[in-house]
Amino acid sequence: MADLVSHPDEVKVVSRRFGNGAANLDRYLELDGYKAVQKALAMKPEDIITMVKDSGLRGRGGAGFNTGMKWSFVPKQSPKPKYILCNGDESEPGTCKDRLIFEHDPHSVIEGVMIAGIAVGAHAGYVYVRGEYRYLLEIVQKAIKDAYAKGFLGKNIFGSGYDFDVYWHGGAGAYEVGEESALMESLEGKRGIPRIRPPFPAVVGLWGGPTVINNAETLASVPHILLGGADWFAKLGTPKNGGTRLFCLSGHLNRPGVYELPMGYNLKKMIYDVGGGIPNGRALKAVVPGGSSCPLLTADEIDVPMDFDSLAKAGSMLGSGGLVAVDDSTCMVKFALRIMKFYQHESCGWCIPCREGTDWLKKTLIRFHSGGGVKKDIDNIQYLSENMLGRTFCPLGDAAALPTISIVKKFRKEFEDHLDGKPCPFEKNAVREPVLA
Numbered sequence: 001m002a003d004l005v006s007h008p009d010e011v012k013v014v015s016r017r018f019g020n021g022a023a024n025l026d027r028y029l030e031l032d033g034y035k036a037v038q039k040a041l042a043m044k045p046e047d048i049i050t051m052v053k054d055s056g057l058r059g060r061g062g063a064g065f066n067t068g069m070k071w072s073f074v075p076k077q078s079p080k081p082k083y084i085l086c087n088g089d090e091s092e093p094g095t096c097k098d099r100l101i102f103e104h105d106p107h108s109v110i111e112g113v114m115i116a117g118i119a120v121g122a123h124a125g126y127v128y129v130r131g132e133y134r135y136l137l138e139i140v141q142k143a144i145k146d147a148y149a150k151g152f153l154g155k156n157i158f159g160s161g162y163d164f165d166v167y168w169h170g171g172a173g174a175y176e177v178g179e180e181s182a183l184m185e186s187l188e189g190k191r192g193i194p195r196i197r198p199p200f201p202a203v204v205g206l207w208g209g210p211t212v213i214n215n216a217e218t219l220a221s222v223p224h225i226l227l228g229g230a231d232w233f234a235k236l237g238t239p240k241n242g243g244t245r246l247f248c249l250s251g252h253l254n255r256p257g258v259y260e261l262p263m264g265y266n267l268k269k270m271i272y273d274v275g276g277g278i279p280n281g282r283a284l285k286a287v288v289p290g291g292s293s294c295p296l297l298t299a300d301e302i303d304v305p306m307d308f309d310s311l312a313k314a315g316s317m318l319g320s321g322g323l324v325a326v327d328d329s330t331c332m333v334k335f336a337l338r339i340m341k342f343y344q345h346e347s348c349g350w351c352i353p354c355r356e357g358t359d360w361l362k363k364t365l366i367r368f369h370s371g372g373g374v375k376k377d378i379d380n381i382q383y384l385s386e387n388m389l390g391r392t393f394c395p396l397g398d399a400a401a402l403p404t405i406s407i408v409k410k411f412r413k414e415f416e417d418h419l420d421g422k423p424c425p426f427e428k429n430a431v432r433e434p435v436l437a
């Protein structure tokens with residue numbers, strides 16, 4: 001189980017029950033648990049959607065789409081059952097927040113799923129937990145079982161006449177299954193590859209029914225919005241970026257950990273104050289601001305508010321909130337290679353630009369990093385990556401290309417320093433790695 005960290009600048013909303021034993025249902029109830037869903041049952045569904053929309057809550061899974069807006073796309077009438085899916089696949093390198101929610105406050109996710117269901121007229125929800133988080137499945141299973149035992153789930157919840165069921169499902173260890181349509185394929189018992197869109201899940205989703213899919217942190221935020229109000233939540237953050245966010249700080253930092261900070265918190269402060277700065281007197285070289293799919297920022301580019309719009313303006317993305325600090329002892333060619341190895345391994349292989357592109361890039365980077373590069377490779381790495389952009393069935397191709405392009409553009413000199421058979425300047429006794437490793 002992960003250690004909890006804290007910092008005076010934290011504003012605890014989603015994490016406010018962490019460390020308080022709230023995985024236990026009685027304790028959750030003492031801490032205002034299941035009050036929000038009862039409030040939702042007394043509201044008109046469209047008012048719930050308006051409230052969530054006005055709160056400025058944007059998806060914490062990566063794309064940052066306005067949550068209430070997403071819910072509003074679900075048709076009111078549907079011949080097929082509607083579903084709510086909680087995406088707890090959390091596999092983006094650098095991201096480790098949903099696991100804390102499942103560990104410390106699993107009922108908040110269940111309650112969020114229920115509220116989303118009431119808002120769109122669904123009567124069933126699924127909590128999909130990453131395969132490698134098997135130890136958390138027991139906690140989620142118990143939470144669902146306890147909620148049924150109290151009559152909070154099943155028929156006639158809270159005497160309202162509304163029926164709602166929640167099921168859990170464990171993944172089998174594929175990053176790609178975090179992609180919403182691949183997740184639905186996986187839930188249906190098929191191979192986890194994405195679906196062609198349109199139609200979008202809100203209209204044709206799980207088993208062909210209208211489906212809302214949201215990240216675990218997104219859903220865990222919803223009960224707090226219901227109780228605190230849209231205005232309160234919106235004001236915690238910046239315009240159009242409501243609330244707080246669980247930021248996962250890792251890499252070369254003195255105080256790594258998951259901290260809940262207001263949206264728009266300054267990135268530089270997050271690194272030097274909250275994260276305690278760079279260890280061993282070293283200097284910061286680069287930052288991955290929101291998970292490995294995001295373009296990197298250099299040390300000169302970090303005076304920026306951490307919200308979706310500001311990061312986009314700065315040429316990167318807030319993504320899933322996984323911040324990785326990189327110090328000046330790091331070889332950026334090797335860093336690019338490490339990222340590409342991940343995406344090459346996780347590509348589902350369905351479309352050629354991603355399947356072949358990630359493989360070519362990995363092999364080129366291995367050769368390049370070990371001293372077998374030629375000048376033309378540098379442009380080729382960028383060209384190959386750019387040709388993957390927007391040409392794949394799902395955004396995994398973009399996720400592999402974007403950080404690579406930014407590394408080549410911003411750290412070209414480091415690539416040049418590896419040329420002419422030179423070993424990696426950052427590694428003593430560097431040896432050539434076999435190209436097919």
Ligand SMILES: Cc1cc2nc3c(=O)[nH]c(=O)nc-3n(C[C@H](O)[C@H](O)[C@H](O)COP(=O)(O)O)c2cc1C
Pocket residue numbers: 058059060061062063064065087088089090091092175176177178179180181213214215216218219394395396399
């Ligand atoms: C390759 C890939 C992996 C993804 N992995 C996750 C994940 O682990 N968790 C998650 O919530 N969203 C993940 N997403 C984003 C989802 O497709 C989807 O946008 C998200 O679950 C929507 O929820 P939100 O609106 O609450 O962010 C992934 C997307 C891609 C392309």
Ligand code: SF4
Pocket residue numbers: 176193194346347348349350351352354355392393394395396397
């Ligand atoms: S982009 Fe990659 S992961 Fe996505 S469908 Fe194509 S091959 Fe599969």
